[in-house]
Amino acid sequence: xxxxxxxxxxxxxxxxxxxxxxxxxxxxxxxxxxxxxxxxxxxxxxxxxxxxxxxxxxxxxxxxxxxxxxxxxxxxxxxxxxxxxxxxxxxxxxxxxxxxxxxxxxxxxxxxxxxxxxxxxxxxxxxxxxxxxxxxxxxxxxxxxxxxxxxxxxxxxxxxxxxxxxxxxxxxxxxxxxxxxxxxxxxxxxxxxxxxxxxxxxxxxxxxxxxxxxxxxxxxxxxxxxxxxxxxxxxxxxxxxxxxxxxxxxxxxxxxxxxxxxxxxxxxxxxxxxxxxxxxxxxxxxxxxxxxxxxxxxxxxxxxxxxxxxxxxxxxxxxxxxxxxxxxxxxxxxxxxxxxxxxxxxxxxxxxxxxxxxxxxxxxxxxxxxxxxxxxxxxxxxxxxxxxxxxxxxxxxxxxxxxxxxxxxxxxxxxxxxxxxxxxxxxxxxxxxxxxxxxxxxxx
Numbered sequence: 001x002x003x004x005x006x007x008x009x010x011x012x013x014x015x016x017x018x019x020x021x022x023x024x025x026x027x028x029x030x031x032x033x034x035x036x037x038x039x040x041x042x043x044x045x046x047x048x049x050x051x052x053x054x055x056x057x058x059x060x061x062x063x064x065x066x067x068x069x070x071x072x073x074x075x076x077x078x079x080x081x082x083x084x085x086x087x088x089x090x091x092x093x094x095x096x097x098x099x100x101x102x103x104x105x106x107x108x109x110x111x112x113x114x115x116x117x118x119x120x121x122x123x124x125x126x127x128x129x130x131x132x133x134x135x136x137x138x139x140x141x142x143x144x145x146x147x148x149x150x151x152x153x154x155x156x157x158x159x160x161x162x163x164x165x166x167x168x169x170x171x172x173x174x175x176x177x178x179x180x181x182x183x184x185x186x187x188x189x190x191x192x193x194x195x196x197x198x199x200x201x202x203x204x205x206x207x208x209x210x211x212x213x214x215x216x217x218x219x220x221x222x223x224x225x226x227x228x229x230x231x232x233x234x235x236x237x238x239x240x241x242x243x244x245x246x247x248x249x250x251x252x253x254x255x256x257x258x259x260x261x262x263x264x265x266x267x268x269x270x271x272x273x274x275x276x277x278x279x280x281x282x283x284x285x286x287x288x289x290x291x292x293x294x295x296x297x298x299x300x301x302x303x304x305x306x307x308x309x310x311x312x313x314x315x316x317x318x319x320x321x322x323x324x325x326x327x328x329x330x331x332x333x334x335x336x337x338x339x340x341x342x343x344x345x346x347x348x349x350x351x352x353x354x355x356x357x358x359x360x361x362x363x364x365x366x367x368x369x370x371x372x373x374x375x376x377x378x379x380x381x382x383x384x385x386x387x388x389x390x391x392x393x394x395x396x397x398x399x400x401x402x403x404x405x406x407x408x409x410x411x412x413x414x415x416x417x418x419x420x421x422x423x424x425x426x427x428x429x430x431x432x433x434x435x436x437x438x439x440x441x442x443x444x
Contacts, residue, residue, distance in 0.1 A: 060100065185208050
């Protein structure tokens with residue numbers, strides 16, 4: 001069989017082969033590029049740097065919890081970028097209360113990332129925060145606190161705290177380290193916050209002020225109150241803590257407002273002892289401050305320090321506290337076994353109003369006072385008739401027929417040893433168990 005002569009390639013076939021080789025080389029070079037080079041995307045011809053736009057990731061992670069630190073699962077999280085284009089994202093927290101997302105932004109157009117964050121769940125107040133991140137490529141963790149929609153009636157309402165502190169900070173001057181440039185933005189923030197009742201619109205103005213006047217502690221306190229009202233409890237706590245730290249280094253910069261706000265937050269978290277320490281510190285700046293005195297008395301009432309609670313609540317009433325504080329003082333007097341004084345304080349609170357139309361808490365406290373008064377009256381009647389109090393040890397009020405007391409305590413030791421042995425064996429023989437529990441408390 002003859003070998004066929006080799007056919008000579010035509011010119012157009014040679015050109016095709018060259019093009020194929022070039023394509024193969026480009027593909028091979030693309031697969032061998034490092035990861036960082038793959039992140040470069042070709043942009044429009046009008047873009048700077050020769051049409052190459054550099055994109056970098058912003059990793060966002062958050063954890064939603066209650067005031068007591070318990071995770072909140074199943075909460076709806078809505079995130080919307082403010083300073084860059086892009087629609088809102090809707091996320092949901094897992095069982096540990098966590099959520100995650102990621103943004104890729106052009107470094108030429110965005111040096112920082114500002115997000116508008118909202119968190120909602122049934123049974124809780126809405127949380128809202130305006131957060132700015134200034135560095136890309138790292139994971140930013142956002143703490144979010146949800147408060148129960150039903151406030152504890154025994155504690156200071158949030159609205160009363162803001163109403164008691166914010167008007168004090170309405171007008172600031174250069175003496176408060178507020179610059180001339182910051183006065184206009186601060187005045188706009190005050191107008192939105194106190195006059196138009198829009199704390200969300202006030203927060204950006206106050207944030208702008210403290211960026212240029214970082215040493216203005218009253219400005220930062222006002223920002224914290226606006227954040228608290230808008231639903232950003234974590235941002236409020238951070239700003240108040242920063243004010244407190246600066247007050248420690250220089251007591252001349254101090255004022256009672258941030259201390260009272262911190263104390264109120266600690267009381268909402270269930271820490272009356274920590275709250276009392278802030279209120280005591282606030283009294284050093286304003287010894288006759290009504291709000292401070294009443295909240296210090298409230299904290300002592302939670303700690304069951306009846307005498308101290310009576311003292312501070314009495315001073316608060318003398319300084320002009322609301323009539324509701326009389327209920328707290330009546331409870332403190334009841335704890336001190338001063339039934340008549342507690343009854344008089346309750347009468348001052350009622351001022352002739354029909355008890356049946358009062359809230360349940362008021363009626364319950366009145367019944368406690370009335371019951372203790374009745375017991376005291378019955379005891380006094382018994383003493384006036386010469387009756388003897390019962391001696392449960394020597395004369396037990398039981399039918400002891402057929403029972404004879406032991407001659408000595410010799411039998412007590414073996415009885416106690418037998419009981420102790422039985423208890424010890426129950427621990428030894430108890431089967432090994434392991435469990436993972438989650439405890440949820442719901443207030444109706």
